[in-house]
Amino acid sequence: MKTNLLSLAFLFLSIIAFAQTDDARKKNFNIKKNVAIEGYDPVSYYDNKPAEGKSQFSFTHHGVTYWFSSQANLNKFKQSPEKYEPAYGGWCAYAMGETGEKVKIDPETYKILDGKLYLFYNFWGTNTLKDWNKNEKTLKTKGDQNWKKILA
Secondary structure (H helix, E strand, C coil), X not given: CHHHHHHHHHXXXXXXXXXXXXXXXXXXXXXXXXXXXXXXXXXXXXXXXXXXXXXXXXXXXXXXXXXXXXXXXXXXXXXXXHHHCCHHHHCEHHHHHHCCCCCCCEEEEEEEECCEEEEECEECCEEHHHHHHHCHHHHHHHHHHHHHHHHC
């Protein structure tokens, strides 16, 4: 009887902790109209062809919804979501490294670095990917630190 009660208590606490994590992720990720990456397919970047996703190929991972351009890409994501989710919750990598701010992105301005997708602001003649490339190592280190603070 004690084992069953302990198991139920553990399950209950796990569900609460998991739900809080999902809520925090949804609050901190770059989500526009309830979809990450402005509706772009996160798997498509790894083929060097950023593609807009379709609502019929949607999947929610820990509170964050993604759209995919095909069932095949959706299946790839389901197998390894951590591989395909964008760094820094889909916010501008340069801004995250430079100031720790959440800045919007142009979903077609990106870089794959060490197997991870980084997205960048590129509007009104300012392409932050160019600035990122000039000081990538330092900006990535600071960006990683700043993102951990946001998620804490």
